[in-house]
Amino acid sequence: MIDEILATLMNVFRSNSMQIPLIQPIVDYLMQIPLINILVALILWRPFFAVVIMPGLAVLLLYLLYIVWFERKLTARIQWRVGPLEVARPIRGAIQALADGLRYFFQEAIVHRDAHRPYFVQLPILAFIPILLPIAFIPAGNAVGIKTPYAIQLIVAFLALIPITIIAIGWASNNRFAFVGSVREALMYVAYEIPFIIAVISMIYLYGSGDPYVAVEKQSLVPGAILNPIAFLVFLITMLMATSRLPFEIPEADQEIAFGPFVEYSGMLFGLVMVLAYEKLYIMTLLFVILFLGGWNGFYFEPLGDLNAPLCLFIKTVVVISIIAIVRSMYARYRIDQTLRYSFSWLIAFSMVALGIGVVLGWIL
């Protein structure tokens, strides 16, 4: 009975597995060992590989360690400083984020008396569901979790759920500053979501489909950024707003409202809410790369086989995020009313122009 099930699973996995010539000998060797072989087959099963390994959870963790360190290091460089250094000096403090994470893990997570205890503890974890779900729909070449022609729309829909959890976190904290922060988050949500969706829709019109495969294929010659530069710009700015990065770090604004909705968090829970924005940034940048920078189009090395596309997508994403990280040391924070005014006037106007370009170009192509 078990053998049959295993054999069936094996067949399913083998029929749709990643072909990587470089590690093929190792895979062949491991396949001969019972029980290990089913694990290896599972890992190399394309939907699983896309969701859990690349560009999914495993590299997401790697990316988190990298970006927190890189951002601090780059900011320090611009600010005539050195940055994190003393944790693992030979590699210039590269595991600083890991050390911070460990410290958060062992720190006491305080839940204060006036907070709504269940929600206060559950919501940071619940917030991960809308963040991790889009990964299933993001394809990287042949590796894809769930293949659907409406992938882009679905990703946008899931991203729109995240602010609701942040607002709920602010409510559960039961603190004045958290309350102010939640209100700001809600206002920001309205402000950036409309131009963001219009910019995405303009690209869908341009490519004629919500299917990432179509989008990437259409960019094989000219990337989307050149086809529709205004949508590119609007997407970039709304991405900063959506992930509440400077100059739009308004809901958190540590000097004004002391980290806003997250003011009461400590320990591991704070670690979770802190990486929330970084993860959102990752998902949005994946979408950004697929829509504007040609997705997994790029280099192709024979030995890597199927791994080329996820690797290319990941590298592009990380490079884009690294460039975005410089914005943090360039700008101060805008005020909430200024941001709302800009987004409801300039950004929406620009996104409408982008929509027009998308419709026209989509009709031509």
Place this chain on the structure above:
Amino acid sequence: MEEIKIEVPVEPPKELETLFLPIPKDYVEDTYRKDDFLILVGPQHPGSGHMRLIVRVKGDIIQEVIPDPGYVHRSMEKLAENRLYIQNIPLVERPAIMDSANFNLGYVRAIESAMDIEVPERAKFLRTILAELCRIGTHLYDAAILAVFIGHTTGFMYPFGIRELICEALARMTGARFTSSFIIPGGVRRDVEEKTLRWVYDATFAIEKRLKSFERIFIKNPTTIARLRDVGVLSKEEAIRFGVVGPFLRASGVEYDTRIVEPYEAYEEVTWDIVTADEGDGYARFLVRVNEVSQSLGIIRQCITSMPEGRYVSEQICDDVKGNFFDKFGNLVLPAGEYTTLTEAARGTLLFTIVSDGESNVPYRVRIVTPGWLYLRGFMESLKGERLADLQAIYGSFGYFPPEADR
């Protein structure tokens, strides 16, 4: 648009009763009855400094701010009554250690006016250099705090980097990076070598070059301008009525500077401009101080190039301070009377009054009125009608420094 009234009975939070607040209970109830909201900013808040601001907001608009200072009150004036006149010098520097030379200068000038000491020219020039270095240091410090208050971390780091040169100049001249206690009745404690003065002269140009970097990335930054312009406006009349002093008064268009009105030390012998602005908003207050930094650099350069030769301490006191310090200053007794001096400290007019009974070697009373305390009212008034997010921007634009105000 018609306003929709929703009757929601809101009870004031219990913590407002349990906390010690300098506001009556009626006020709290009145606030909540009128559908306003009280926010306690500080003292454990990243953007409040060592004070509490009780902010009454309606929506996002600040209706009224009640300051609750005194968290860093160190009873300077009482402590000064128990120390020798000379031992008070390190003490009076402490309210604002960034601005130590100006505080030191004000106190020492009060003693000199009591003892009728004529300060030699060289000492006057050296004192002017010290005072201006501390002024630049304070303005840079305030700019850094302003930057971090509006979320610009690079703008925080650059002034502190530049201030390192000021500290180094002070260290080379006096031996301490700040709180140098270098100015004593009759002159300064030690002569400064030509080589050191040359170094300071070169450093002023290096500071200017680094300030250009700072200007591009923070002063002229569009986000900075957006946050500070048309925010916390104090008109000329308001600024005068609320008793605002120093660069903040000049930012509202009033040409008042103690260095011009009652010149002291070498300020008469160097040429410099009094910096003013018309707008009276946060950005004008910031720009006035930025421009004052370049004026101060000019004063330092002129002082060094036209530094006279001669004694560094008055012959009425002693020939050489080294070794004679206790014998000459240990039992200083001022003639009975009240001696007041006005000094232009970095943040504004600083008043020192020493009352001596003519018998004891400790002051009968020392009164310090610091600029921070004087412009607190104007600061609170300028907050009215602004948004909650502007609280920190206006705070930074005033460079309010609670230890200085609380003394």
Place this chain on the structure above:
Amino acid sequence: MQEWQFVMPEKKHKKKFFGNLKAEVIDAKLCCHCAACSAICPVYGITAGDKPIEFPNWVKDCVDCGACVKVCPRWEYKPLNGVGNYVEVISAKSKRFKGQDGAMVTEITATALEMGLIEKAIFVSRDEDWRTKIVTIRDVSQLYDRKVTGTKYCYADSIPALKEAILSSKAVGFVGTPCMVSAVRKMQNSFKKFERVKLVIGLFCTENFYHHQLSEFLLKHKNVDLMKATKTDIKKGKFIVRFVDGSRVSFPVKELEEIIPSGCKVCQDFSAVESDVSVGSVGSESGFSTVLVRTEIAKAIVDKIRERGTAEIKEPDMGAVQKLCDYKIKIHPYPPKKKEEKKEEKS
């Protein structure tokens, strides 16, 4: 290499010097509470104030220098009496100041300050409760305070203040009772530094009181609250207290007999024989003071007053002064008689 010498007074008992002083003066009820010992003590151990002179823990803390013995006016006491030598005697009233009678003490001090003869003067002021308080007069303007002028009839620590004053200035004026004047003269004989006391003004004195005893007596027996008083006075054998509302209480001095300190009961010096100038109301009509000028410096001051015309000057009645001097010898015999005698009231 430098050496100098000083004389130690002879000891009468085999104790430290304060022990000698205590045995010979304080315990022998001769102490006049002039506080000279308190002033001179190098370890500042002797306490005066509104209570008898003492040195807590003197057995241990006294440095045995003998300075207190050298300055004590009652050590080897030879009572002074009579009117003494004088160059000139006038009866005068100040035009500038308001004082007890003619405000001549104030006038003389003010003139001396204005002439530059003295830099400062030690005066006795009072608080609301008529406790004595020492003030150092540096400026004539300080003398217009009504609390500074006027008699207090209570002991005050003027001499400790005098010592501090001579350490910081070259010429000092001093006002005190005859025993204080004797103490100052004795200090000047022993220690050269006290020659800086240029002007010593003596007051006519019959007796002086402890403040707490006087106020308690007045409250208990006469129902008088000194807090509300504006002026105290002894006139023609009557103790008079005036109040803010103009009312007054008076009773014979004789009734104060029980609170007269023992030191005053052996004192025969009425007119401050050793002073530069003595001032008192006796011998003049109401509102005028009798001024007995004894030395050159005082003569110069009185001449200046006369020249500037800041005081009205009349002829005094020296008979009354002489009479009171004799009376004091009579009521305060030395050595004291064992038996208390009834004293006649002087009208």
Place this chain on the structure above:
Amino acid sequence: MKVEKISRSPIAELKRHVDVIQEAFKQALIPDRVTVEYPRERRIYPDNLRGFIVLDRSKCISCFRCAQICPANAIQMSLYDNFYPGVDYTKCIFCHFCVDSCPTGALASSNLHDMAFRSLEEMKVKATQMTRLPTIVREDKQSVEYFVTKKDWKLQRKKELEDISVLRIIPRIKPRRAFCEEPESCLGCRQCMEVCPHDAIVMERCEITLGGEVIGKGCILKVTEKCVGCGLCVRQCPMQILALKEVE
């Protein structure tokens, strides 16, 4: 002088954006870094930096001037060690009033600025520990100097290590000795004798003669050669008749 007006036109706004981005990228590529990686490298501080206080025991005359001028009350004179000063670094504010007060140059400043102590007790440095610089753990491999020209400010790194030096300035004060200005005013309290840390003032009991006539028993006070001119007796004398006088 009025501050310049900032233009509100969108073109100027855009130009300022460009300026910011330019400057940030410039700094990211070639940073004007000014950080000193202490303790692996140490700053070279000027000689006159007010740091750890060093005592020369042979010069100290135990005059208490340092202890009496100290605004923070940080100096204690050791009763068991010839009244030599010890600095309590929990209180010291490094104003160096004591160093300036020292009449013989026994106290000197060093530019050692980074002492660390293991306990609070250890921070009360005794006179014996003040004679030389404390041993500090040095990890520095190179030294850094602020090199300033009219054009720029650079960190100049050098291979040679920072030299922690002691700056001792001997004040130009002649040796002094206590002297009685007015022996006639002497109280005979012998406080000067009591307070003298060097036993320089001695007393003999004898008969006092004045003009060949014995006037009573008394004492003779002598200031001997041992006097170093610390002036303690001058400050102690209740009649203030003593003074310091320069000797040849």
